[in-house]
Amino acid sequence: MVKVVRKVARKSAATGTMNTAAAEVRASIRTVLASWSGLVAEERHLRPPARDVPALARFLGRHVDWLTRHPAAGDLADEIRELSRRASNVVDPNGVRRVHIGDCPDIDCEGNLVALIRTHGDRLPTEIVCTASDAHTWPATWWTRLARRMRTQGEVR
Ligand SMILES: [Zn+2]
Incomplete structure (x- = not known):
């Protein structure tokens, strides 16, 4: 009680x-x-x-x-x-918004890519992370490469 x-x-x-x-x-x-x-x-x-x-x-x-x-x-x-x-x-106290953007293009990865968008403060750059592996991160400077890879992956499937 x-x-x-x-x-x-x-x-x-x-x-x-x-x-x-x-x-x-x-x-x-x-x-x-x-x-x-x-x-x-x-x-x-x-x-x-x-x-x-x-x-x-x-x-x-x-x-x-x-x-x-x-x-x-x-x-x-x-x-x-x-x-x-x-x-x-x-x-939004953490100041991070999660936006789902698609399947992880890494071979054999079942994860989804999520963009972490910081809504205030610029302590860390906005990045894209994989829900399955910490190794699959894509910093903002790599986004063009990521987009190309996701497009290519889509054509293969
Ligand atoms: Zn992944």
């Missing part, structure tokens, strides 16, 4: 961390959009929109042409870019 309770508690704690990070980004998005909507409303003598993300985003979208000519347009772009980066971090 005690064991079960502990298990449940641990699981909800992990979920809580994830939700907290998501909630924080969401709150920041609302704050930033509300602040820029407030600026638009004040300077254009309009009624500010409801303080929820879809309404704020729609409002800013309607005034985007005016905003791009505003002296603070650079700050707006920087803040939106930063929010977008933070939101991506919550959705």
Whole structure:
């Protein structure tokens, strides 16, 4: 009984961390959009929109042409870019997206090739790896050769 309770508690704690990070980004998005909507409303003598993300985003979208000519347009772009980066971090914390690209062209290999695309940070180059063997990796500089080899392999089969 005690064991079960502990298990449940641990699981909800992990979920809580994830939700907290998501909630924080969401709150920041609302704050930033509300602040820029407030600026638009004040300077254009309009009624500010409801303080929820879809309404704020729609409002800013309607005034985007005016905003791009505003002296603070650079700050707006920087803040939106930063929010977008933070939101991506919550959705995809490892920053690696796996894209299936086809069968491994190595002879007798049953593996699939997967492109590892790093969505932020450039610590390691994006590469293509084989699901069956660590030896079958294709760094970005070899992709033309890989494409030729996959094409040739396709013709043989
Ligand atoms: Zn392989």
